[in-house]
Amino acid sequence: MTTAFIRLKSHFANWRDWELNPVVVKELRQAVRSWTVTGVLLLFLTVLFIASVGFLVSQSFEGDVNEELGSTMFGTFVTILAGASILFIPLYLGIRISAERQESNPDLLYVSTLTPGQIIRGKFLCGAYITVLFFSACMPFMAFTNLLRGVDLPSVFFILFVLFLVVCSLNQAAIFLACLPLSRPFKNLIALYGFFQSFWIIVPLVFGAITMMHSGIGTMMAERNFWIGTATVVGAGLAVVGLLYALSVALISPPSANRALPLRLYITIVWVLGGLLSLGWVWWIKDVRLMFVWTYLTFALMLFALLLTVSNSDHLSRRVSRRIPRSWAGRIPAFILFNGAAGGLVWVALILALTYGVTRGVLALDGTWFPKTSSAAAEDRHWFVATTGYAFAYALTALFIHRKFLPKYAPKIAGLLTVLLMGVWAILPSIVLFFLNQLSWKAVEGLQLGNIFNVFYLRDDEHRYYHTWFALVWLAVMILINAKWFWTQVKHFRPPPLHEPPVLE
Amino acid sequence: MNVQVKNLRKEFGKTVAVDNISFSFGSGNVFGFVGPNGAGKTTTMRIIATLEEPTQGDVLINGVSVCEEPELARRTVGYVPDTLPAHADITVHEYLDFYARAYGLRGKKRAQAVGAIEEFTNVTGIREKNIKALSKGMKQRVSLGRALVYDPDVLILDEPAAGLDPRARVELRELLMLLAERKKAILISSHILTELTEICNGVVIIERGKILETGTIDEVLKKGASRRTVAIRLLDGQTPQLLKELLQTPHVANARIVAGEIHFELSADESAACEILGELIAKKFKIIEFRQTKANLEDIFMTVTKGGVQ
Numbered sequence: 001m002t003t004a005f006i007r008l009k010s011h012f013a014n015w016r017d018w019e020l021n022p023v024v025v026k027e028l029r030q031a032v033r034s035w036t037v038t039g040v041l042l043l044f045l046t047v048l049f050i051a052s053v054g055f056l057v058s059q060s061f062e063g064d065v066n067e068e069l070g071s072t073m074f075g076t077f078v079t080i081l082a083g084a085s086i087l088f089i090p091l092y093l094g095i096r097i098s099a100e101r102q103e104s105n106p107d108l109l110y111v112s113t114l115t116p117g118q119i120i121r122g123k124f125l126c127g128a129y130i131t132v133l134f135f136s137a138c139m140p141f142m143a144f145t146n147l148l149r150g151v152d153l154p155s156v157f158f159i160l161f162v163l164f165l166v167v168c169s170l171n172q173a174a175i176f177l178a179c180l181p182l183s184r185p186f187k188n189l190i191a192l193y194g195f196f197q198s199f200w201i202i203v204p205l206v207f208g209a210i211t212m213m214h215s216g217i218g219t220m221m222a223e224r225n226f227w228i229g230t231a232t233v234v235g236a237g238l239a240v241v242g243l244l245y246a247l248s249v250a251l252i253s254p255p256s257a258n259r260a261l262p263l264r265l266y267i268t269i270v271w272v273l274g275g276l277l278s279l280g281w282v283w284w285i286k287d288v289r290l291m292f293v294w295t296y297l298t299f300a301l302m303l304f305a306l307l308l309t310v311s312n313s314d315h316l317s318r319r320v321s322r323r324i325p326r327s328w329a330g331r332i333p334a335f336i337l338f339n340g341a342a343g344g345l346v347w348v349a350l351i352l353a354l355t356y357g358v359t360r361g362v363l364a365l366d367g368t369w370f371p372k373t374s375s376a377a378a379e380d381r382h383w384f385v386a387t388t389g390y391a392f393a394y395a396l397t398a399l400f401i402h403r404k405f406l407p408k409y410a411p412k413i414a415g416l417l418t419v420l421l422m423g424v425w426a427i428l429p430s431i432v433l434f435f436l437n438q439l440s441w442k443a444v445e446g447l448q449l450g451n452i453f454n455v456f457y458l459r460d461d462e463h464r465y466y467h468t469w470f471a472l473v474w475l476a477v478m479i480l481i482n483a484k485w486f487w488t489q490v491k492h493f494r495p496p497p498l499h500e501p502p503v504l505e
Numbered sequence: 506m507n508v509q510v511k512n513l514r515k516e517f518g519k520t521v522a523v524d525n526i527s528f529s530f531g532s533g534n535v536f537g538f539v540g541p542n543g544a545g546k547t548t549t550m551r552i553i554a555t556l557e558e559p560t561q562g563d564v565l566i567n568g569v570s571v572c573e574e575p576e577l578a579r580r581t582v583g584y585v586p587d588t589l590p591a592h593a594d595i596t597v598h599e600y601l602d603f604y605a606r607a608y609g610l611r612g613k614k615r616a617q618a619v620g621a622i623e624e625f626t627n628v629t630g631i632r633e634k635n636i637k638a639l640s641k642g643m644k645q646r647v648s649l650g651r652a653l654v655y656d657p658d659v660l661i662l663d664e665p666a667a668g669l670d671p672r673a674r675v676e677l678r679e680l681l682m683l684l685a686e687r688k689k690a691i692l693i694s695s696h697i698l699t700e701l702t703e704i705c706n707g708v709v710i711i712e713r714g715k716i717l718e719t720g721t722i723d724e725v726l727k728k729g730a731s732r733r734t735v736a737i738r739l740l741d742g743q744t745p746q747l748l749k750e751l752l753q754t755p756h757v758a759n760a761r762i763v764a765g766e767i768h769f770e771l772s773a774d775e776s777a778a779c780e781i782l783g784e785l786i787a788k789k790f791k792i793i794e795f796r797q798t799k800a801n802l803e804d805i806f807m808t809v810t811k812g813g814v815q
Contacts, residue, residue, distance in 0.1 A: 022606035026595070029603075033594035033635075099593075108586070108651070111556050112607040113579050254575060256558050317558070318573045408519075 022114065023122020024129070027096070031130060036092060041137060044084045048141050051076050070148030075210045077145065078159060081138045082206055085131055085167045086198050090174035091191060093127045097178035098187045101252070116253045120175060120245060127171030131164060154218040159209045165234065166205060169241050170198070176244040179251040228284070232277065239270045256317035260309075260339045264347055267305065268337075271298055271351055275358060288366045291359055298355045299384065302348050303391050309344030310395045311415030314489060316340060324495040335493050341399060341411070342489035345392070352388050359384075382464040383455050389471030390452040394418050396478035403485060426453045450474070506532045506581070506658040506690050508553065512562035515548050515714075522548040524714035525562070530692060530707055532658065535685050537701040537722075538694040539802070540711035541810055546694045547587060549711075550661045553692065554584035566659060580608070583652030587663040589644040590636050590651065597639070597647050598623070598632040601654050608655035618654055626650040626680070642673035649680065660684060662693040666700065678704055698802040708802065710809055717809040725805060734798050735778060737767045740791035747790055754781060771797070 031037045055073050100109065109119065142160075145151050177190050220226045246266040250259040278294035316324075320339050325331050335343040336350070398417035406413055429448055447463040448454040449470045458464055508530055515523040523545040530536035540546050551557040553564050555575040564571045564578075571578045592600060601622060605615045623629045626646045631639065636647060645665060652660060662681075666674050674697070681704055685691060695701055701708065708725050710718040718725050739747060744762060751760045751769055756777050760769035771778055775797075782795050 017611060019606070019611060022603055025606060026599070026603040029599050030592070030594040033596075108584065109603075109607065111554065111575075111579060111584075112604065113576060113609060114607045115576075254555075254558065256572060256575065318570070319575075322573060 021118055021122040021125060023109070023119055024125045026109075027122060027126035028129060030096075031092075031126065037130065040084065040088050041134070044080070044134065045137055047080055047084075048077060048138060051080060052141055052144065067149050070145045070151035071210075071213050073148065074142060074145040074151050074156065075206070075213060077138060077141050078163065078209050079202075079206045081134065082163055082166075082202050082209075085134045085163075086170060086202050086205075087195065089127055089130050089134070089167060090170040090198075091195060092130070093123060093171055094174035094178040094187075094191060094194070097123060097175060098184070098191075101179065102184065116249045116257075119252060120179075120248045123175050124168075124172055124245065127175070128168055131167045131171070135160065135164060151213070152216055152218045154221055155213050155216060158217045158221075159212060163205065163209070165237060166201070169237055170201070172241045172244045172248070176248045176251075179248045181251065232281070235277065236274075239274065242266060242270065256319045258320045258323065258339055260312065260344065261337050264337045264344070267301065268347075268351070271301075271355075274298070275355075279362070282362060288362050291362045295355055295359045295384075298351065299388075302352050302355075303387075305344075306348045306391055306395050307415045307418055309348055310341050310399050310418055311412040312339055312341040312344055313411045314341060314485075316493070318496070321496050324493060326495055331493065335490065338493075340489060340493070341414070342486050343493070345395070345486075349392065356384055356388075382468045386455045386464060386467040386471045387452055389468065389475045390422075390450070390455070393471060393474040393478050394421050394452070396475070396482050397421060399485075400478065400481055422452055426451045506567055506688075507565075508567075508659055508690055508692070509565045510549070510553070510562075511565065513549060513552060513559050513564065514561040515545070515552060515557065516560045521714050523552070523559070526709075526711065526714070526716045527562075528709050528716065528719050530690055532688040532690050533685055534706045535681060535691045535693060535704050537698075537705035537708040537802075538692055538711065539698060539701065539708060539806055540694075543713075544711045545714040546711060547663055550584070550663050550692065550694065553659075554582055554661050555579050556584070580655070581657050582659045582661060583655070583657035585645075585648050585652045585660070585662045585665055587667065589641065590648055592636050595636055596633050597628055597636060597650075600636055600647060601650055604651045605654045610655060618656070622650045622654045625653070625683075627676070641668045642670060645669060645673070645677070649677075653684075658689060660689050660691045660693075662691065664694055664696070666695050666697055674700065698806055702802045710806060712810045718805065722802070725802070728805070733771050733778070734804070735769055735771050735781075736763075736794070736796050736798070737785075737792060738765070738794035739767075740793050743790055747785070750785070750788070750790075751781075754784075757781070766794075 052073065055069070055076070059069060114122075142156065146153065146156065174194065177194065178187065180187070180190075182190070243266065246263045250263050253259050274294050274297065278291050281290045281293075282288055316339055323334075324338070325334050336347045337343070395414075395418050398414045398421060401417055402409070402411070402414040429451065433446075447458070447460075447466060449467065455464060455467050458467075510526060510528050513523050513526050514521065526545075526549065528536075538546050538550070548557060552559050553566075553571060555571050555578055558572060563573075566578050566581050569578050569581070590600065595603075598619065601619045602615065605619050610618050623632055626649055628643065628646050628650060631643060636644065639647065645668075649662075649665065652662075666677055669677060678700060681691060681693065685704075693701070693705070702722060705722055707721045708719070709716055710725075718728065720728075737747065744765070744767060747767055748760055748762065751757050751767065756771055756773040758770045758772060760767060762768075771781075778797055782792070785792060
């Protein structure tokens with residue numbers, strides 16, 4: 001703690017020596033020299049110029065004063081800006097990183113003394129700078145609309161702020177996708193998919209911006225609820241960006257690094273903050289159902305985390321082993337947060353159990369502390385327990401199969417097996433039943449024990465109860481089968497014997 | 506500065522690329538790393554440069570493990586891969602400047618380091634050129650400059666001479682000799698073995714992930730000394746008789762006619778060669794040239810390796 005404080009103090013004391021992130025400098029230099037960036041920027045300016053001239057010329061032929069000319073022009077400029085920045089900048093960043101991170105020959109920048117965090121931050125900041133460049137190129141045109149009627153400045157700033165955040169979030173998403181350890185054809189497919197998917201972001205975004213422009217945000221800004229709502233949405237967006245950042249850093253970290261620690265820490269912190277935010281909203285609006293936003297998101301996130309966790313290797317690298325605390329008190333949280341499938345399973349289970357507990361606790365206050373909400377009482381708790389039970393049962397089964405029958409294959413096989421087992425048991429019986437029931441999907445709504453998706457599509461709510469018990473019994477069996485392996489992992493989670501630290505001459 | 510490769514093993518699925526190899530080299534040494542394609546040279550070098558993690562074993566750079574402390578180890582290792590820099594939209598100067606920044610050089614110190622390296626690798630004249638537009642030799646110089654810009658104590662060069670013209674190869678050799686004089690520990694892989702003999706102090710011969718020979722150049726050549734080759738040129742057409750005679754002589758093997766001369770391998774010392782010469786003269790063979798050639802690195806390489814890949 002003291003060392004960290006001293007380092008921080010000396011960092012700020014030497015502020016004159018601060019330099020820009022080297023990756024930002026390199027990326028911006030490359031962007032400036034790149035024909036792609038300058039070409040798209042020139043095209044963008046040309047389109048803006050033609051659009052403005054088109055508007056002014058067409059307006060000059062009309063006799064009446066157009067009260068909405070400013071907002072119409074602004075809407076068009078926002079559409080062009082959103083189109084150019086959302087379609088181009090994330091794609092540009094993604095392609096650049098993909099080219100550097102070819103599976104067979106990653107660029108040496110990834111084995112320099114730059115930390116993975118510095119590299120991802122550098123890429124992200126470069127994306128943000130290019131976004132600012134596009135926004136500033138558009139600014140004179142937008143400023144011009146302010147001279148016309150139908151535009152209020154607060155709306156303009158708010159819309160541009162939201163658009164900027166969206167572009168930055170997409171930049172981070174593109175960086176994450178580019179960091180995935182996939183082959184080039186796969187990455188090309190993802191880029192293509194992402195490009196076309198971007199249209200689904202641009203359309204509602206532009207539609208929302210135009211609606212906001214017409215409704216006038218300036219008046220709403222005086223209300224406290226507006227800022228609370230905005231802060232919540234921006235906070236949630238930043239949390240997602242942060243998660244993608246943490247995932248990207250983990251992806252480019254060397255295999256021997258403690259990749260899980262920052263990721264698990266980040267998710268835990270965001271989970272706690274999200275819970276507090278949801279509780280705040282429940283308290284503020286007096287509606288316990290708002291708690292479900294946090295519950296559902298946590299549930300979805302942790303199921304994804306469960307897949308990643310079982311894909312962890314049991315073997316801890318020497319780098320990680322050296323950092324295991326020597327005290328028991330420190331070793332328990334380390335076991336949960338460090339690399340490793342066993343600790344990861346405990347971490348996921350703890351977060352899901354606490355989420356369930358807190359949600360049930362808040363729901364118990366429905367009708368006592370808070371006004372009674374009919375649908376809150378109707379929320380069935382069995383779906384949460386059943387699906388969680390199934391997810392863990394599948395994960396532990398996959399771990400067992402990998403360990404027992406496929407030990408020579410990489411640990412990620414266990415994650416893949418989890419998905420495969422879930423998918424096969426969900427699809428195959430349904431297909432058989434489809435043909436047995438004269439080409440009807442009705443049977444899908446009937447009871448199919450072991451099918452995790454069946455929990456959500458039941459005709460009879462009573463069946464959810466059977467699912468819960470089946471899942472819990474299966475889970476108990478898998479816990480027993482995996483108990484020896486788990487105990488071995490716990491026993492082996494200890495630091496290596498002390499020796500003299502290496503010294504560089 | 507001492508680099509110790511200890512019981513290194515690397516598996517890629519079922520393929521064992523490097524199989525329990527150990528060797529070491531130190532400051533001021535140029536160590537040759539020789540082996541056929543697919544022998545495991547690049548994998549070993551990538552492990553030393555912290556690009557790969559070994560399945561077993563370790564590499565210690567002055568006691569710092571590349572597995573446990575790769576960030577620390579990287580500060581002391583400069584790696585020149587077998588691929589050339591192919592960055593788009595960046596000049597030579599910007600490229601070197603970026604790596605100087607990446608390795609923590611700041612302000613004037615960085616400018617000086619980049620300038621010095623540009624001068625040392627002789628790329629000052631092309632510093633404002635785009636990297637993509639450079640020739641192979643120039644790219645190799647830039648790659649070497651990148652590895653040297655933060656003044657590492659250990660240099661790992663993977664096939665640096667591949668594809669270079671004779672002039673560029675001579676210049677590279679001179680650069681390496683200069684670097685060795687500056688007390689760098691250098692590990693270099695190359696298929697041009699005659700060049701390695703000239704610049705290396707030590708050598709490791711590797712095949713199918715296993716070390717076949719290792720030691721100083723003199724030691725390795727000494728091991729090959731028992732396999733000296735002798736060439737005899739005669740004045741007239743006595744060649745078939747001589748060939749017949751030699752095949753019955755002790756310690757002589759693999760006697761054959763090469764371009765009008767008789768070549769054979771002698772598995773004995775120089776006195777045996779002297780005795781054979783005396784006997785041949787006594788038997789009235791008109792010898793106008795009798796020369797023996799000591800085995801060079803190429804001969805030893807051809808003898809110890811089988812050309813196997815994995």
